Amino acid sequence: MIEFQGVRKSYGTKLAVRSLDLTIPAGELFALLGPNGAGKTTSIKMLVGLLRPSKGALRVCGHDVVAAPQEASRRLGYVPDEPYLYDKLSGREFLQFIIDMYGFDRQAAAQSMEREIERFELAGFVDDLSETYSHGMKQRLVFAAALLHDPEVLVIDEPMVGLDPRSARLVKDTLRQRAAAGTAIFMSTHTLTVAEEIASRIGIVDHGRLLCVGTLEELRREQALHDSTLEELFLQITAAAEANGQAPLDETTA
Amino acid sequence: MSRAIDANEEARAFWAMRWRMVRNVVTQALREARLRVSVVTGLSLIFWVGLFLLFIDGFQFVNSLLEQPKIQQQTYGAIFDIFFASLLVMLIFSTGIILYGSLYRSREAQLLLTLPVRSARVFLHKFQEATLLSSWGFVLLGTPILAAYGIVEVAPWYYFLLILPFVVAFVHIPAATGAILCMALVRWLPRVRLHLLVLAGGMAIGGSIYLAWTVFRGAEVASLNAAWFQEMIARLQFSRSRLLPSWWLSRGLMEAAQGQWSESILFLVLLISNALFGQLVAWWLSARIYRVGYTALRSQRRARRLPGVSWADVLLGHSLGVLSRPMRLLIIKDIRLFRRDPIQWSQYAIFFGLLALYFLNIRRFTYDVGYAEWINVVAFLNFAVIGLILSIFTSRFVYPLISLEGQRFWILGRLPLARDAILWSKFVFAVGATLVPSALLIVLSDTMLRIDGAIVVCHLLSCVVLCTGLAGISVGLGAKMPNLREESPSKITSGFGGTLNQVLSTLYIIVATVIPAVHCHFYVASLREPGEPATWLVVQGTAVTLVIGLAVTVLPLRIGQRAFRLLEF
Numbered sequence: 001m002i003e004f005q006g007v008r009k010s011y012g013t014k015l016a017v018r019s020l021d022l023t024i025p026a027g028e029l030f031a032l033l034g035p036n037g038a039g040k041t042t043s044i045k046m047l048v049g050l051l052r053p054s055k056g057a058l059r060v061c062g063h064d065v066v067a068a069p070q071e072a073s074r075r076l077g078y079v080p081d082e083p084y085l086y087d088k089l090s091g092r093e094f095l096q097f098i099i100d101m102y103g104f105d106r107q108a109a110a111q112s113m114e115r116e117i118e119r120f121e122l123a124g125f126v127d128d129l130s131e132t133y134s135h136g137m138k139q140r141l142v143f144a145a146a147l148l149h150d151p152e153v154l155v156i157d158e159p160m161v162g163l164d165p166r167s168a169r170l171v172k173d174t175l176r177q178r179a180a181a182g183t184a185i186f187m188s189t190h191t192l193t194v195a196e197e198i199a200s201r202i203g204i205v206d207h208g209r210l211l212c213v214g215t216l217e218e219l220r221r222e223q224a225l226h227d228s229t230l231e232e233l234f235l236q237i238t239a240a241a242e243a244n245g246q247a248p249l250d251e252t253t254a
Numbered sequence: 255m256s257r258a259i260d261a262n263e264e265a266r267a268f269w270a271m272r273w274r275m276v277r278n279v280v281t282q283a284l285r286e287a288r289l290r291v292s293v294v295t296g297l298s299l300i301f302w303v304g305l306f307l308l309f310i311d312g313f314q315f316v317n318s319l320l321e322q323p324k325i326q327q328q329t330y331g332a333i334f335d336i337f338f339a340s341l342l343v344m345l346i347f348s349t350g351i352i353l354y355g356s357l358y359r360s361r362e363a364q365l366l367l368t369l370p371v372r373s374a375r376v377f378l379h380k381f382q383e384a385t386l387l388s389s390w391g392f393v394l395l396g397t398p399i400l401a402a403y404g405i406v407e408v409a410p411w412y413y414f415l416l417i418l419p420f421v422v423a424f425v426h427i428p429a430a431t432g433a434i435l436c437m438a439l440v441r442w443l444p445r446v447r448l449h450l451l452v453l454a455g456g457m458a459i460g461g462s463i464y465l466a467w468t469v470f471r472g473a474e475v476a477s478l479n480a481a482w483f484q485e486m487i488a489r490l491q492f493s494r495s496r497l498l499p500s501w502w503l504s505r506g507l508m509e510a511a512q513g514q515w516s517e518s519i520l521f522l523v524l525l526i527s528n529a530l531f532g533q534l535v536a537w538w539l540s541a542r543i544y545r546v547g548y549t550a551l552r553s554q555r556r557a558r559r560l561p562g563v564s565w566a567d568v569l570l571g572h573s574l575g576v577l578s579r580p581m582r583l584l585i586i587k588d589i590r591l592f593r594r595d596p597i598q599w600s601q602y603a604i605f606f607g608l609l610a611l612y613f614l615n616i617r618r619f620t621y622d623v624g625y626a627e628w629i630n631v632v633a634f635l636n637f638a639v640i641g642l643i644l645s646i647f648t649s650r651f652v653y654p655l656i657s658l659e660g661q662r663f664w665i666l667g668r669l670p671l672a673r674d675a676i677l678w679s680k681f682v683f684a685v686g687a688t689l690v691p692s693a694l695l696i697v698l699s700d701t702m703l704r705i706d707g708a709i710v711v712c713h714l715l716s717c718v719v720l721c722t723g724l725a726g727i728s729v730g731l732g733a734k735m736p737n738l739r740e741e742s743p744s745k746i747t748s749g750f751g752g753t754l755n756q757v758l759s760t761l762y763i764i765v766a767t768v769i770p771a772v773h774c775h776f777y778v779a780s781l782r783e784p785g786e787p788a789t790w791l792v793v794q795g796t797a798v799t800l801v802i803g804l805a806v807t808v809l810p811l812r813i814g815q816r817a818f819r820l821l822e823f
Contacts, residue, residue, distance in 0.1 A: 012555030084361040100267035102256035
């Protein structure tokens with residue numbers, strides 16, 4: 001479903017992502033963890049077509065995101081960390097605009113909208129202008145917009161920002177259900193407890209390098225930390241990488 | 255199940271979204287901001303009608319001077335050619351700059367590029383918006399001129415019908431050119447885009463100064479007579495190139511006004527075909543280079559700021575030595591934010607730069623020395639224009655300052671700092687930022703007009719009063735009616751408080767201009783009478799202005815101060 005093949009991305013001479021090889025099959029909920037500036041958001045922006053990789057290839061359901069961005073986008077739902085909504089559109093009008101892009105007929109579009117409005121409990125405010133929404137309301141609306149077209153791939157940057165406990169539970173349950181239904185989910189987060197709770201596989205990235213990938217159990221075995229939490233694992237892995245000199249390198253020295 | 259939609263469905267979806275947005279904005283404005291809508295509509299109408307009447311008078315004046323119809327038409331042709339050619343250049347720049355922001359820097363573009371939408375559709379959507387944004391001023395300014403011309407020339411009915419299609423077709427040509435230049439610059443020269451923009455802007459300003467200089471050079475020899483007009487027409491030859499769309503526009507409209515409808519339609523078709531072709535090229539190019547350019551621009555490494563305090567801040571800190579340290583720091587913080595926001599200082603620089611350019615050329619028109627009262631009127635009109643530009647600045651940038659502090663009050667509110675100090679720092683910042691350039695412009699204008707010394711002093715004192723008054727109104731109202739939820743200064747300005755601020759500022763400018771102007775007028779008249787000049791009139795006018803200015807400064811500040819002390823964040 002999602003394939004990163006030798007993906008590399010640089011900003012001028014600074015390497016943000018170096019030779020990333022990763023495949024996320026259907027039905028997997030993959031969590032990408034890493035410190036600030038590790039390359040998580042850059043990886044996500046390449047996946048959704050906002051940045052082009054400097055080298056390598058990125059595919060969504062077999063479609064190259066550079067060569068066929070529309071085909072790739074059609075199969076993908078995206079929840080950014082700072083969602084943008086049109087202030088002067090209501091939530092329902094925003095959802096209508098999004099679903100119009102996916103070519104649904106009128107009846108199917110209405111059904112999808114009602115399904116997501118109900119799922120994310122938007123009915124109380126969906127007809128108000130979105131300029132009046134709180135951050136959490138906006139986040140729920142953007143989740144609804146990302147799932148409207150029943151995407152095969154879901155990409156989420158920091159899913160829990162601004163959500164109250166009830167909404168956070170709702171989102172976690174939804175992600176689990178989607179993964180069980182066959183959606184490939186790529187999620188970047190700093191909330192390690194969420195990754196620990198719902199991710200089927202975890203990757204830890206630092207200074208643009210994927211340091212390790214596996215299930216929580218596999219990571220524990222690999223690091224010989226059998227009863228550790230994900231937080232302990234994360235700190236151990238990133239500290240070890242720092243100690244081994246995997247510091248940021250300029251492209252000229254990489 | 256989703257499917258790929260065709261280009262027409264895509265267009266319909268975008269238009270439907272835009273229509274919903276417009277409907278919501280209009281409904282909301284009529285429901286929540288009737289006063290603002292009425293004031294804006296009323297002022298626009300007054301502005302349009304004022305311009306229309308002014309140009310009716312202007313065209314009749316030219317007709318009275320130039321009796322031969324052929325010379326009249328040549329003169330009007332030259333006026334239209336230079337007017338539309340200037341607009342052509344301005345529209346290329348403004349559309350390019352607006353598109354740069356909306357295509358490459360906006361969060362909306364980021365959203366749209368993650369949807370299964372063609373890049374060319376995103377471009378078209380933003381292009382249409384940019385064209386509208388950059389050309390509405392042209393419509394507001396151009397239509398009264400063209401309507402007045404039609405009335406004076408007793409043009410046939412279809413001339414008035416053709417104005418709109420001509421203008422709409424014309425604005426699409428510079429808009430498409432600006433769009434193509436913008437996309438090409440980002441795609442192929444992303445690293446040097448800023449330098450190129452600065453260079454192009456500098457060349458445009460330099461070119462304008464050179465043109466103004468050459469056109470009016472040596473024109474002091476005579477008054478506004480037929481020979482003067484003929485000389486001007488000869489000097490404006492460059493704007494009459496047959497390849498310029500501005501020439502097609504002026505020629506087409508003038509043909510229509512003369513009853514030559516078939517010639518006029520030919521020019522209209524020429525404009526429409528070129529507008530469509532330009533848009534087609536821009537659209538074709540966007541499908542190929544927009545997304546690539548977008549990612550290339552986003553892939554650049556940001557320049558690192560050097561640590562340390564800049565020399566400008568150190569200098570400013572010393573020059574504000576009389577103020578308390580917290581106030582100094584707050585003012586330096588505001589100036590730092592202003593300096594680092596090109597949108598703010600570039601508008602400021604353009605407005606004052608254009609005024610300086612105009613003042614530098616005042617003496618080139620030689621209807622001056624003989625008419626002392628006329629010079630006095632021109633000097634006070636200049637004063638009023640400076641005031642109006644200052645009021646735009648204070649409404650747009652000073653009024654929202656307190657509201658914007660609301661977002662940062664978690665830090666400001668916890669500092670060992672009296673709230674009054676925050677308010678006073680805004681006031682001092684506003685007075686300083688407005689007084690320095692406006693006083694320089696007043697001196698420049700008065701020097702070029704060779705104004706009497708007593709009146710220069712009156713102008714400068716009135717200028718101080720004007721700046722403190724406008725700052726007092728904006729800071730006081732900003733504190734009395736803050737909008738603490740809004741992060742965008744333009745949205746804060748467009749609210750009720752912002753509109754009230756603009757209206758009160760305009761009224762104050764009228765009062766602060768008319769009172770000293772009338773007194774100075776009678777003083778100037780007394781200079782021609784035998785006996786002592788009535789200098790007391792200037793003193794009286796200045797004193798009355800000072801008293802009014804003091805009241806206008808202190809009252810809103812006191813109201814704002816009281817409200818700000820009780821404000822809960």
